[in-house]
Amino acid sequence: MQNLNIPESKKERVVIIGGGFGGLTIAKKLSTEEFQVVLIDKHNYHTFQPLLYQVATAGLEPDSIAYPLRKIFQKKKEFYFRVACAEEIDEEGGILRTDRGNVRFDHLIIATGSTTNYFGNVKIQSHSMPMKSLPEALDLRSLILQNFEASLLTSNLHERERLMNYVIVGGGPTGVELAGSLGELKLHVLPQDYPDLDFRRMSIHLLEASPRLLNGMSDRASELAKKGLEKLHVQVWTDTMVKDYDGEKVSTVNKELPASTLIWAAGVTGVIFKGIPDSSIERGRIKVDEFNRVNGMKNVYAVGDVAVMLTDKTPKGHPMVAPVAVQQGKLLTKNLIRQRKGQALKPFSYFNKGSMATIGRNKAVVDFAGMHIGGFAAWLIWMFIHLMELVGFRNRLVALVNWSTSYFSYDRGIRLIVRPFNRTTKKVEEDVHTNVPTDE
Template identity: 55%
Template structure:
């Protein structure tokens, strides 16, 4: 797509040092907020003008929430910050010698650079799959998936071919981490409680929900107890879980696995993520698909260049393979880096980052969740589900978002209804291919 010639990346000149933050995710947002009183010009660059609470994307995709419930405008987050500037542009690279961030509408110089570009979907080298499956990493992905699900059942009611109907009504989720488990549970709830009322002419006993995981258990980042409980809960609500199964190909409604095949027109890809690497970094600064940083989040080999969150690879004794790619890590690194930038400005020594693990959780559906807490504490069932709800409401950006989300959840709980089952825009195979290119 061509860029209008009248557009140009520009920010006001300043007498203060300029800190550029690439990305308005959990890490970038936390960092920028913590720099409110610093005598510096803080410039945030992001291709969207909003922050997304990604842990709840699956609820947008399955008609539980609208996107504005889990997203908030970045400019709104910084009202009253005298030193904050936002520009909605997509960063294309960084020239470290010139100390410039590159975009398609111009370059911008920096004194300090923070790369908080997050992560993208990891297809593990299977480029052909990328054009055919449905990812769930951005708001647009969630809206596309929601449209696809609803369109599928609208078309199913018009289908006379029974073999085709089975493929249409079957859904395959790839990846047994929190996202895969939560999407599978949400699809099962749609099938069990909501879709039969919307589409009374369809036989939903034919609808199969398959969860495919390449390892021998679910929720690998959590305790074995949580993995077993998630498996038990999913099977109880009718999800077919296939462990030690790898997707080899997906063509014409057939998902080929290493140990068989599944018939399904819809494959939702939740198999993992990788760092969203910025062009211009030398090979020695990248490790395992993430940017190599020291204990101060400084990119190795580059002074005054930092990386936080999913894109940062910090090797420590406790985390030899880097910290988990989760929101709490990004938020803690962003806040810690803000403190270190203030120390730099005051000529004080930097403090190393140490991750405080506050636990992890996943929900399987109504009244069903698993929570792992430090010290080996483990909760499951209704109490864990309440903890999951409280934590997610707490971390949503903005009071309005918290209130809307809570109201939606209360309504859904007592009515077994999801009120956002609208096909606002149709979703096509061409849009799927375009989404894979834009990732």
């Protein structure tokens, strides 16, 4: 079997799986004076996931929210990055198997994050669109634009209605932000691109199974979000659990909605692979102790979304958000050093800095230190914080150019269907050439 071709060193080797918020924090902070550090990821870039919905709704291009991992680590010595997908842990042998070959480890950190959870509903999964990765967000963007092109071609009003209806399932931050962004497209952008279409016929439905939106946030934020979305023509349906979807009609506990496009943002689950004992897995996430060590395993750790730390204080674990991953990553980095030095490890404790969600172009809701801020002020905070978090000066600058031109011109410049998406095959379509062979 091929291996990942990483030279052996005298130092202990730490292998990190995943360059998301958790893995990236560890890879950046962990001293290569103490360890040889290996990072693997199936993509060659870090994705700023909170802004994926902007890519899906043609507000930002991929390069504004993604950053090449190699560039981040250009100056780090004794550090190795490989594009590979983890497949199995051989704990006893200290080997991680990947699709590109094996790699030996002394310490293994699982930071694979989470993916869309359909809760076993294969029918919904096969017809709906997820939005947890950059390619998925680009597919969704292509599909949204293709829907309007297709709407123009049909004289069948029922078909046109289905094509122009959007159902978003899940009233968390992703669902709320996506719905708001679609609302703005409907109100301000699409009618100019498609003057022949009657946009009163376009409906955006946001479905939430629980009694309110943004369950992780305050009642005030939840109310403000609902009002803000309704101003953007989003129809919010709480207490509305989805039962079935056949690609044409969404069935819920109390109504049916015709729609060709259902975006599933109702749940996530950890990305797990073989070799982790079943007893260490709880509802799709890996059980860890308060030092992020995987239950029942030695020298194997898990951080962020994929990990669930069950303690008396956190009987359900922590929320699956970026700050938890970053904070766990920072602490684990320190604990690995402490362990080497024979010092006592420090247990994890989550410091909640607050949470926020944006509603359309210039409104947001922010819960922070007991305050609940809404409207334009909250949006400025939201934008500032996201801009600051975007890795790299160039990304910040490009995102700022995009945001400001979009803000002042009420327009989005990037409605390109570069990779047409086939809803039926769920594949990207190849570029077509219509060329009759010539005499040459």
